[in-house]
Amino acid sequence: MYWGDLDVPRGVLDMESVESFMCDFFTRQEVYRIFFKESLVGAVFCSPRGLVLDANTSICGMLGHFRHAVVGRPIGDFLQKGSRRHVIGPLRRLMGGKTRNERVDCRLVKACGSPMEARVFISKVEDRDGMIRGYLLQVIDITDSKERERAIKAMALKDPLTDLPNRAACFEEIELAIMESSAEDKGFALIFIDLDGFKEINDGLGHLMGDETLKEVAKRLKRCVRSSDLVSRIGGDEFVMIIKGLSCEESAFSVVAKVASQFDRPVEVKGMSIPIGASLGVAIFPRDGRDSITLMQRADEAMYLHKASKA
Structure with missing residues (x-):
């Protein structure tokens, strides 16, 4: 379906009506399930204080945890100790309003204790008043590419x-x-x-x-x-x-x-x-x-x- 196929009366919607329509559309359970729950990219939604409120199947598979072992815990529990300092700077920039999105490479810890090289995209989620309601973290496993990178460097x-x-x-x-x-x-x-x-x-x-x-x-x-x-x-x-x-x-x-x-x-x-x-x-x-x-x-x-x- 193309954007032009949406059944929206033309010329009768003001911006407030458009906002209301889009908010209703994007909060439907089916859309949420597709874009969050079933995404091939690991996704975590955290509270402003860093508590995991939701985690999709992909991130749970990457970490080797069941969902109930991830939700409710501080996101820092899944960061390797040496990697925590890499995340602090981007979060401070987001909280200070300097940026809306940040990217950071860090190491996460799997359930088995082994590290996972990850590229994490962090986006802040705000309400209509500009208050931060949480953070969306999208996680990509880059362990293989990092190992190749180290191997190439070692050869060089x-x-x-x-x-x-x-x-x-x-x-x-x-x-x-x-x-x-x-x-x-x-x-x-x-x-x-x-x-x-x-x-x-x-x-x-x-x-x-x-x-x-x-x-x-x-x-x-x-x-x-x-x-x-x-x-x-x-x-x-x-x-x-x-x-x-x-x-x-x-x-x-x-x-x-x-x-x-x-x-x-x-x-x-x-x-x-x-x-x-x-x-x-x-x-x-x-x-x-x-x-x-x-x-x-x-x-x-x-x-x-x-x-x-x-x-």
């Missing part, structure tokens, strides 16, 4: 050869380490590692053997650190390690010595014994710099000094 931050974090991930981790160390009043070490004679391996034995050598070096470096530290390949034959939570600078150099010892023995690749060396440079936060660029430059400079000393 990973070196495909060694499976180590790449250059972009390394700089992200340095920034994070700076914030954490500043808050905890501790230091961290940045160790720059450049392989010696790697070009000769590539040129003399082929890139396949070079790749296998890089993979073995990556494994050895990972064995030198804790799970809270980072080993990354930032390009070619260059690696960077981030050693966190240093109470004193001496503890950083014990790690450096352990890393250096990994190059005392050759790499075994496809039955061949390949000698491999490395030049190392260290920068300490905050002594050698307070930003990622400066720290990387200092570690790089120290590495070249080490390499030059062996020439």
